Amino acid sequence: MKRAIVFGATGGIGQAICTDLANSGWSLYLHYNQDEQKASNMVQRYSQLYPQQDFIPIKLSFLTDNKGLMEFVNSLLPINAVVFSQGITDYTFLSDQDLNKIDQLVQVNLNTPIKLTSLLESLLIKNDFSRIVYLGSVYGGNGSALEAVYSSTKAGLSRFAQSYAREVASANLTVNVIAPGAVDTKMNALLSSETMAEVKEEIPLGRLAKGTDISYWVRTLLDPNANYLTGQTIYVSGGWLI
Template structure:
């Protein structure tokens, strides 16, 4: 039975990813930082629906490197990892504070790389490891008011292209799913007119559902995707692609 670690399982996309992977027969480590009660209820539901699989809750503040060793100690078998944790700041670059820059870098890139350093051996054990970053179309197109977020998402893409080459002989695939605008809590601060304008700019005329992002991730975790590595897969309704 394969085991996957989903970082950011408390978020809308992370939860949708957990749903899809559970349907595929994966046992899961569901990572959270703050929303313990939400993840507890979610994991309890998964256990009832898929009694032959294992579902664990694992906690880590991705801003605190000192917590990483104790977090890793909870992980035994790991055959796949999805990095779905993340956030952004809507500010012009001169208004962005140094600690905000550091937080974006830490959560979107540094902590994932530190985890991969330690978990690569587990991912390689069955020569069928999977790594997926939930990136953003802003990683290759950029967004004003989110320059640092765009930068770290672009760094995710550059890392994936390089790391995919490095671990290919170990049977590990490494890819990015790059969503466009998704109907998540992260976008709740848009007002009605902003949403209307945004949807009019998207060829398909609507925001993505979290389940549609999860479906792309699910494919990259499948056996059929064993020859797919080092790619950026936009799921953006034709927007900014």
């Protein structure tokens, strides 16, 4: 049985990823931070649709200390794939940004994913093939004003993935980043409708991405045949900012 853990399963993109993976025969750990109800609804739905697969909700704040991260990883069954689709942002000028918020952005988007990757490695490389996918952003390749810290975390993920991919390639563990443009999820709910209309104007494809536009690429990277692509950042942005 192939099993993946999807961090941020309760997010707009995470839900699409879980639906696609469940439909492709994956058993899943569905990670949530606060939205226990959504995670348990997803588990119920998938369990009815795919009774031969396992679906397990699992809670973790990425603001947890190192001991908490180790306990979390020690509680897991073997896995073939990890998808990091959690994330937070904050739209503000750097000089107005609360210093604690800067710590949180770096911890949730970059530091904890790196630490979990380190802790999960021994579970992953026991398999014939294994995969890690991080959700990056076009802003990781093309920094955005008012999201300087967010952009730096996403750029950091791309370089981390490239470097780490070279360490583990011989163990058949591929490591890649799917970097969306603007996706229609609650992460963008902070922006006014005027700002969103302006963003849409700038996207060559003329629309925001749906979760499924992103999950398609995650599912494809998790396919056992996708074993010769590693260390890459793939921009899925409708042609925007690339």
